[in-house]
Each structure stands twice: as C-alpha cells, then as structure tokens.
Amino acid sequence: xxxxxxPLRADAVRNRRALLAAAADEFAERGLDASIADIxxxxxxxxxxxxRHFATKDDLIAAIVIDRMDALNAAGERLxxxxxxxxVALREFLSIAAEQRQQRDLSFLQQAGDLxxxxxxxxxxxxxxxxxxxxxxxASNAVRRDVTGTDVILLMCAPNYVVSYVPDAPPDxxxxxxxxxxxxxxxxxxQPLPHPPPxxxx
Amino acid sequence: xxxxxxPLRADAVRNRRALLAAAADEFAERGLDASIADIxxxxxxxxxxxxRHFATKDDLIAAIVIDRMDALNAAGERLxxxxxxxxVALREFLSIAAEQRQQRDLSFLQQAGDLxxxxxxxxxxxxxxxxxxxxxxxASNAVRRDVTGTDVILLMCAPNYVVSYVPDAPPDxxxxxxxxxxxxxxxxxxQPLPHPPPxxxx
DNA sequence: CAATAAACGGACCGCCCGGTCAACTTGCTA
DNA sequence: TAGCAAGTTGACCGGGCGGTCCGTTTATTG
Numbered sequence: 458x459x460x461x462x463x464p465l466r467a468d469a470v471r472n473r474r475a476l477l478a479a480a481a482d483e484f485a486e487r488g489l490d491a492s493i494a495d496i497x498x499x500x501x502x503x504x505x506x507x508x509r510h511f512a513t514k515d516d517l518i519a520a521i522v523i524d525r526m527d528a529l530n531a532a533g534e535r536l537x538x539x540x541x542x543x544x545v546a547l548r549e550f551l552s553i554a555a556e557q558r559q560q561r562d563l564s565f566l567q568q569a570g571d572l573x574x575x576x577x578x579x580x581x582x583x584x585x586x587x588x589x590x591x592x593x594x595x596a597s598n599a600v601r602r603d604v605t606g607t608d609v610i611l612l613m614c615a616p617n618y619v620v621s622y623v624p625d626a627p628p629d630x631x632x633x634x635x636x637x638x639x640x641x642x643x644x645x646x647x648q649p650l651p652h653p654p655p656x657x658x659x
Numbered sequence: 660x661x662x663x664x665x666p667l668r669a670d671a672v673r674n675r676r677a678l679l680a681a682a683a684d685e686f687a688e689r690g691l692d693a694s695i696a697d698i699x700x701x702x703x704x705x706x707x708x709x710x711r712h713f714a715t716k717d718d719l720i721a722a723i724v725i726d727r728m729d730a731l732n733a734a735g736e737r738l739x740x741x742x743x744x745x746x747v748a749l750r751e752f753l754s755i756a757a758e759q760r761q762q763r764d765l766s767f768l769q770q771a772g773d774l775x776x777x778x779x780x781x782x783x784x785x786x787x788x789x790x791x792x793x794x795x796x797x798a799s800n801a802v803r804r805d806v807t808g809t810d811v812i813l814l815m816c817a818p819n820y821v822v823s824y825v826p827d828a829p830p831d832x833x834x835x836x837x838x839x840x841x842x843x844x845x846x847x848x849x850q851p852l853p854h855p856p857p858x859x860x861x
Numbered sequence: 862c863a864a865t866a867a868a869c870g871g872a873c874c875g876c877c878c879g880g881t882c883a884a885c886t887t888g889c890t891a
Numbered sequence: 892t893a894g895c896a897a898g899t900t901g902a903c904c905g906g907g908c909g910g911t912c913c914g915t916t917t918a919t920t921g
Contacts (some may be wrong), residue, residue, distance in 0.1 A: 466888055472750075491880065501686070507881065522918060536802065568826075604839070611821045612836065614779035614910040618820045621814045622769075623857045640850075641843030648842075652835035655825045668918055693911065703868035710910065811884060 473510050475500040479519055485561035488567060493517075495524060518566050519573045525563065526579045529554055535587035537593070544599025547590045548639055553615045558617045584610060601644040605654040612638055675712050677702040683723055685754060687763035691771060695719075715812045720772035723765065728781045735788035739795070746801025749792045750841055757833045772853055788814060803846040807856040814840055 467472070479500035482493040493514060497504045510515035532553045540546035558564060571577075588606035595602060600609075616634040618628045668677070676822045681702035685693040695716060713719035732754045742748035760766060772778055790808035797804060804812075818836040822828045 463897085468888070469898060472865090472898085492877080494877090504879095505881085505900050506898080509898070512880095514879065533844070549745070583666065583831050587749070608835070608839070611824055612839070615817045615821055616838075619817055622813055626857065630854055630857060633810070633852050636850075636854075637814070637843040638817075638840060639843070640848075641841070643840040643848070645848055646842075648838075650835050650838050652829070652831055652838075655828065655832060656833065665867085670918070671868060675870085692908090694906090694907075699870095706910090707870050707912085708868075711868070714910095716909065 472506055473501070474503050476502065476507060476510055476517075477520060477524065480517055480532070480562065484521070484563055485564060489565050498550070503568075512570050514570070515569065518569050519576050519620075521563065522566050522576055523579050525557065526554060526576075526583050529557060530579065530583040530586050530659065534589060535585065537586065537589055542599075543597040547594045547609070548599065548635075550581075550587070550590055551609075551616075551639070552632075553604035553636060555635060558614060558633060559620075559628060562621065564614055564617070586655050598640050598644060601647040602644055603647070603650050603654075607656070608654055609642075612642075668853075670798070671712075673702050674702070674708055678704065678712055678719075679722060679726065681721055683763060683765065686720075686723070686765055686768060691767050696740055710822040717772055717774070720768050721775040721778050724768050724772045725781050727759065727765065728778075728785050730837075731759060732781065732785040732788050735785065735792060739788065739791055744801075745795035745799040749796045749802065749811070751796065752789070753811075753818075753837060753841070754794055754834075756815050757788055757818050757837060760816060761830060762832060764823065766819070769799060789815075800846055804842050805849070805852050805856075806844055809858070810856055811844075813857070814844075 476496070480491075480496045483496045483499055487495070494504055496517075497507050500507075507517070511520060533550050536550050538547040540549065573657070582610050584606070591606040592601060594600040599630050615638055616631040619634045620631045625632065634652050678698070681695075682698045685698045685701055689697070689848075695709050696706055696718075699709050709719070713722060723826065735752050738748040738752055742751065751840045786808070789812050793802065793806070793808040793811050796802040817840055818833040821836045
C-alpha cells in the first residue's frame, strides 16, 4: 500500500535541515509573520526551494511543531521509565518543557499549524504521556487528586507566558512561576476547585 | 500652555465611539491583523475617517488599551477603598481582570501599542494600584511574603492564557486555574521561591 | 439661512506577502 | 562518463494591507 518514496538527494536533505533550523530561528525572532523570503535567505537557498520542501507556509510550521513535540514526548517517556519519584518526574518534565520554550518561544505556532493529521497524532501521543505522568503523581500523592492530566497540559506553558511580559527577563525567571504554580498543585490544604475540568483537547 | 482644543462635532464623537467599539470587536475576533478596512466597515464609516481619528493603526490600538486599563484600574481603586478583606479584594481584582479578558481577549494588543507615553502612564498607575492591593494582602497574611506586586501582575492573565488552549472553553473555566494559581500564592507551607522577583516592568 | 470650517468617504498609491513556473544546475546510476 | 530525473532558482503574479488625498457633505454659528 505505502508507496516506495525514493530517498532524497544528498543536497536536498541538507537543505531541508537548514530550512527547518532557519525557519525556527526566524519565527522565534520575528513571530508568526516571519516571511518565507527571509527564511530562505537565512537558510542560504532560493525561495522556490522552500516551497519544494513544504508546499505551504502552514506545512512548514507543522513540520517544526512536530519536531518539537516529538522531542518533548521522548523526554516524558524517559522520565516515566527512569525517574524514581513521580512528583519529581512531573516537575522535571514541566521544567524541560519550559526550558525548550525559553530558548525559542514558538508557542504561537501551535495554534497555526493545527489541521494536519500528523500534528494531531503526535500531540495525542504527548498528551497521553502527560496523563501517565500525572497518574503516577496521583498514586504517590504528589499532586492533588482533583487536578487532571488536561489541567497540567494547560498549565504547562504558563510559566513562560508569565515571563514573556518582562522585557529583558533573566533566562531562569520562569522557575519562579513554575514553583508558584506547582505549589498550587499540591494536595495539602487544597479546597475543591470551582469548575469541572475540561475534557481532553481534541 | 495647553492649546484650546475646539470641541468635537457631534457626528465626530459618535463615530469615534463606534470606531473604538468596532475595533475592539474586530481585534477580538480576528486578532492583531484585523484590517482597518474591516473595522471601518463594521463601524459604518469610510476608511479615511478611521485615520482622521487615529493617525495610525498603532494609535488606534493604544486608545483601546488605554480604555481597558483605565476601567481595570478604577475597579482596583474601588476594591482598595471598599473591600473589608484584603485577600478577598486581591482575588476579586484578579477575577475582574479575567472576566474582562474572557469577554474579549485583547491581550496581544498590550505588546503592540506600547510606545505611547499615555499607555505607559496609565499602566504605571494600574501597576501601582496592584502593588497596594498586594501590600494589603501581605499585611493581613493572605499572600506569602516572598510574592511581590510584580509577581501578581505577571500572573494576572495566566488563567485566561491557560484556558485559551481549550477550543470551546466554557466561559467560567478560568476560575479553575485562578483557584490553582491563587492557591500557589498562599503562605501555608510555602518553600522559598527559586529565583529573585523581577523588578517593576518599566 | 448663509457661510465656513470640520468631518467624511473612497479611489488611489506603494509595498510586501505567499505562492507559481519555466529555465537551469546537479547528484545519482548504469 | 553520459544521461536524466531530481532539485534549485529568482523573476513574476494577484491580492490585501496601511496610509494619503481631495472633492463632497454636514454640523455649527452669528
């Protein structure tokens, strides 16, 4: 059923990689409306080459998003398998996510490159990993019971968001807000939450 | 020193108001790149009229931002004067801010309409109000001591941000995340925070 | 009810964007 | 090393944007 896709030519792989890197940098610096022309220039290729590799700007965005979510998911799986303390594992996962986003804030791409089924697939996988991290944390009473995996997913990027309002934020400032939010997740003295949790995000 | 500015003509005031409202709606629906032409159409005026009232798109944005921050500041002042419990007052203020943003999310305008001195002025005033709310909360031991006013400013919009990732979020979902974050602000069992607080934001 | 300045409207300008295409170059393979 | 498909390139296109300008309309005022 699956077609036999001829392997890419050597220069093509090189260009594809350069393009992906240049696009990530350019988006991080200029935001969502970084232009294809600038990305091409930064990668040292012609504009046409961009569209040969990624039929549309949204496809390019999707490819970047997939790369990043895959990396994050891998980190989560590793923690799930290796970390001894479930609470520490969850916090470590949130730290890794924050660190990734601190280096290059590409959060706005999430919203843009959404339609593709590949994005949906890798996101579902990552959500599942987070669910399991939270379940383990529940089991060892590190996180209040009425907080769900989806809650954690939603809160995940909040520390970076908070920091984004500080003009020249020190690179570790997010740790401060992760600490506050994580404190809000503890079981001790928690009153019941005022609204039912949302169901899994598509 | 101050010039005598002739009072605006009756139709001009009407149009200005309509423009501001239409722009707020349009930005809320379409995001930052809502077009001036669409805003004009929605307000029922010509495109030229927009630029008569607001010399540039950024000026229009600044006017909207000023309106909203003024309203929020007024609410804060009122709470400061009238509310009996300082902890409740702070939480109520955060609720009002969240509610405002829930109705129309215009947060992205903050970042855009920044340069104007009027924006800076009204923002400074609002920051000061929040500082006083937090100080009072400290005094009545409703909020942990190592959390500053600037911290609260930064955390203020996080509940809405968190919710923004849920496709068809129920309109009150933000309350859930405000509760979690507010719990992280309580003095009980708080460990010292891992990073010094940022200084006031310009 | 004139007269007049203020306000309005929309055709118009230049710019830049995402995307296309046909001529050209280059890595692969037999 | 010859031949060719795969890959590259940049000029080019249509469209939408912010902003300008001037002929027309309208609120105001004496």
